[in-house]
Amino acid sequence: MRPYVVALLCSAVLAFGQGKKAPAKEPAEAPGRWLFATVGVARKSDGTAEHTALKGLALRLGEEGRHAIAYDTELARVVGGWSGKFVSEMNLMSRGEYPSSLGATYFSTDDDWAGLAVGENAAALGRRTGYGPLRDQELLRTSFQPKEGSARTFAAGGSYRLACFQPLGDGVLTFEVPGAADRVTETPRVVDSNEAQVIVRGIQTETATGVTILLGRAVDAPRIGVRGPGRRDRLGAWEVYRVPAGKQYVEVAYAPVGAARPEGWPDAGAPAAPGRRWPQTIETTGELSTKVGEPYVVDRIKLPEANPWKAPLYTSALDFLPDGRAVVATFHGDVFVASGLDETLAKVTWRRFAAGLYHPLGLKVVDGEVHVTCRDGLWKLRDTDADGECDRYEVFNADVQVTKNFHEYVFDLQTDAAGNFYFIKAGPVRKGGRGFDDVCDHHGALLKVTPDGRTLSVVATGFRAPNGLGLGPTGQLTTGDNEGTWTPVCRLNWVKEGGFYGVPPLAHRAAEPTDYDRPLCWFPKEVDNSSGGQVWVTSDRFGPWKDRLLHLSYGTCSLFGVLPQEVSFRGQPQMQGGVTRFNVTFDSGAMRARFRPQDGQLYVVGLRGWQTTATRNGCLQRVRYTGAAYRAPLQLAVHPGQVVLTFGAPVDRKTAEDPASWNAELWNYLWSAAYGSPDVSTLAPARAAAEVGKDGKPEFSKEQMAERKHDPLVIRSAKVSADGLTVTLDAPELRPAMQMQLKYDLKSADGQELRGQVVNTIHALAK
Numbered sequence: 001m002r003p004y005v006v007a008l009l010c011s012a013v014l015a016f017g018q019g020k021k022a023p024a025k026e027p028a029e030a031p032g033r034w035l036f037a038t039v040g041v042a043r044k045s046d047g048t049a050e051h052t053a054l055k056g057l058a059l060r061l062g063e064e065g066r067h068a069i070a071y072d073t074e075l076a077r078v079v080g081g082w083s084g085k086f087v088s089e090m091n092l093m094s095r096g097e098y099p100s101s102l103g104a105t106y107f108s109t110d111d112d113w114a115g116l117a118v119g120e121n122a123a124a125l126g127r128r129t130g131y132g133p134l135r136d137q138e139l140l141r142t143s144f145q146p147k148e149g150s151a152r153t154f155a156a157g158g159s160y161r162l163a164c165f166q167p168l169g170d171g172v173l174t175f176e177v178p179g180a181a182d183r184v185t186e187t188p189r190v191v192d193s194n195e196a197q198v199i200v201r202g203i204q205t206e207t208a209t210g211v212t213i214l215l216g217r218a219v220d221a222p223r224i225g226v227r228g229p230g231r232r233d234r235l236g237a238w239e240v241y242r243v244p245a246g247k248q249y250v251e252v253a254y255a256p257v258g259a260a261r262p263e264g265w266p267d268a269g270a271p272a273a274p275g276r277r278w279p280q281t282i283e284t285t286g287e288l289s290t291k292v293g294e295p296y297v298v299d300r301i302k303l304p305e306a307n308p309w310k311a312p313l314y315t316s317a318l319d320f321l322p323d324g325r326a327v328v329a330t331f332h333g334d335v336f337v338a339s340g341l342d343e344t345l346a347k348v349t350w351r352r353f354a355a356g357l358y359h360p361l362g363l364k365v366v367d368g369e370v371h372v373t374c375r376d377g378l379w380k381l382r383d384t385d386a387d388g389e390c391d392r393y394e395v396f397n398a399d400v401q402v403t404k405n406f407h408e409y410v411f412d413l414q415t416d417a418a419g420n421f422y423f424i425k426a427g428p429v430r431k432g433g434r435g436f437d438d439v440c441d442h443h444g445a446l447l448k449v450t451p452d453g454r455t456l457s458v459v460a461t462g463f464r465a466p467n468g469l470g471l472g473p474t475g476q477l478t479t480g481d482n483e484g485t486w487t488p489v490c491r492l493n494w495v496k497e498g499g500f501y502g503v504p505p506l507a508h509r510a511a512e513p514t515d516y517d518r519p520l521c522w523f524p525k526e527v528d529n530s531s532g533g534q535v536w537v538t539s540d541r542f543g544p545w546k547d548r549l550l551h552l553s554y555g556t557c558s559l560f561g562v563l564p565q566e567v568s569f570r571g572q573p574q575m576q577g578g579v580t581r582f583n584v585t586f587d588s589g590a591m592r593a594r595f596r597p598q599d600g601q602l603y604v605v606g607l608r609g610w611q612t613t614a615t616r617n618g619c620l621q622r623v624r625y626t627g628a629a630y631r632a633p634l635q636l637a638v639h640p641g642q643v644v645l646t647f648g649a650p651v652d653r654k655t656a657e658d659p660a661s662w663n664a665e666l667w668n669y670l671w672s673a674a675y676g677s678p679d680v681s682t683l684a685p686a687r688a689a690a691e692v693g694k695d696g697k698p699e700f701s702k703e704q705m706a707e708r709k710h711d712p713l714v715i716r717s718a719k720v721s722a723d724g725l726t727v728t729l730d731a732p733e734l735r736p737a738m739q740m741q742l743k744y745d746l747k748s749a750d751g752q753e754l755r756g757q758v759v760n761t762i763h764a765l766a767k
Helices: 218-223 540-545 702-706
Strands: 004-006 034-043 049-061 067-072 077-083 104-108 116-118 161-164 173-176 183-193 196-207 211-217 224-227 231-235 238-243 246-254 281-284 296-301 315-320 326-330 335-339 348-354 362-366 369-374 377-382 392-397 410-415 421-425 445-449 456-461 469-471 477-481 491-495 531-536 549-553 558-569 572-581 589-595 602-607 618-625 633-639 642-647 662-667 711-713 717-720 726-730 737-747 753-762
Touching: 034 077, 034 104, 049 077, 049 183, 067 196, 077 196, 104 211, 104 218, 196 211, 196 238, 211 218, 211 224, 211 231, 211 246, 218 224, 218 238, 238 246, 315 589, 315 618, 326 362, 326 602, 326 618, 369 410, 410 469, 421 469, 477 531, 477 549, 491 531, 540 618, 549 589, 549 602, 558 589, 558 633, 572 633, 633 753, 642 737
Parallel strands: 004 161, 315 362, 362 410, 469 531, 531 589
Antiparallel strands: 004 392, 034 049, 049 067, 067 077, 077 104, 116 211, 161 173, 173 183, 183 196, 196 246, 211 238, 224 246, 231 238, 281 348, 296 618, 315 326, 315 602, 326 335, 335 348, 362 369, 369 377, 377 392, 410 421, 421 445, 445 456, 469 477, 477 491, 531 549, 549 558, 558 572, 572 753, 589 602, 602 618, 633 642, 642 726, 662 711, 662 737, 717 726, 737 753
């Protein structure tokens, strides 16, 4: 599937604020000129939208922005136009309705029809069934043909593709259709006609066989004016315009309800060349940690919270440009570039790079160009004139399917050595967190896009709400996932291709599985109640963790080192293990982390919104290795009757060999359709069953969830290795368990207190 282009040359993004279910009012922050989102037009009396673009683009029109038009980027369809306020508010985590038009609707079109059909005498408009782009009209498909000496050609297969160049009074929208010269370019604007303001679409066609354009409902025909080569016609209940072959220019005008068909509106003219949209820069300072004696400390980089665009800074993803500048995305759709990330952080300069994106939750710089994952696809953000701002928004791949569900975020973005892209899509969790809405093909799936952007495929399935993933130097994929339906507690997955990771309704198989692929480990709620992404350590400048995996907790704002062990489980290789917590805490829910090549240190972003211990709405923080001794565990292994733990520095032999210095417990969880699980004994012959809740779905009672049936594991003796780094615990009753918690209270060989814990999962005891 080939990318389409969107170039936006206008002002600020629509910013959403946090709140309850969306009221019929505009957001408190200054709304911007465009917004990519699921967008509805023609609100019903109950406040919901009548017609919806699942992958929509809403544009403010006119100098004062008091008119608007919305497009469906999958169907090349104009959803509708309206006057008055822009769109309704959705809160931070989209728990309310998606944005829909406010004010008086001029016109609207049906949800499933395409806005264009190839051929002047097309017998029908394309129609989508289910989710995703049009798939039943070969005429709408083209192949990707890179041109010699140019970066890309933006013809796309599988559906229409949209390009938007100036979405204001002089905007340009381009829909690419088959053939090297077949394209339809659109310029929406507002003009005065017959003492009423009307919305005008200026449409430029360049086709070999002509094109049929959807104008609107036949009942609205008296308010729709058209001029230019071609003829009006009807297709069922729809008004269309049939444009002949060649290079043609047509204008379509829509009068408000109650007004007559517009006459004599002025010509559109050529779009004006834009200047910089966001010339201002914001300077902030860093705050270096004052802790001493710790191997890892956290430096705070102040965000540009006081900015001219009133853009909220709920940071959601980051990466680095080749020169070391940070590129930081926000949940509300902005992308900023930060320079000055030196040792002192005395002067950090921020520049707004892009805006209006649909919940960007993954970002990766590839060959110096910024790519982001949003709910409506994988985008490339290009600065073609080198002025420091994105002026070309290119959809690199738009095959990911979208529904109206509030929860189906597209998380993270990683690339492998071959240039493939990976991201992961959440399941359509119902409001309240229990169960799922209608499921499309990509819900709960880890997805892969080829380096050219043409092909999307499914790697693994069965994920509920995986807020992040990791990709190792050998191509190993990992993900977290979050407690809920079919997910007893949070888990860290060591992913294999074709794997199923726990949620049967999201397995996308002919029959729902009755078993699942095991995670590397489960997490007790107090350790990680909402998992973020993972990151692999890239150099020894980050201390002893080089080439090892780190895990982020959104819920506890924490960083963990992963302690893996490969075993044989049911005759197959299986990764198991646990985590140890770094002595650092972040200001916000840690979601994404990257190592900056210039200094080898870890930079972390996160936000506050879902359940988390975060104290700030967003953060950009640096985890810095100080060179001090790292004394906590680095390796973990379990064998029949033995737990082997290797520390980063020698331990005190006397305290480490005292069994009283160790405390261990084992327990299991219940894998079921209920939300979460109680802690249950590993020794119980029968497991508790979930009760039936008010909605008829299985649900554990409060009493069941409050029970913590942990089995003590007796440590009979402990032995320290000759080098003082490894402790072998004698535990004859050690057995497989979904959860083990091992606490220690020791001293290091140099006399420092050494307290902590490892939480891990045992699928099998390695011989």
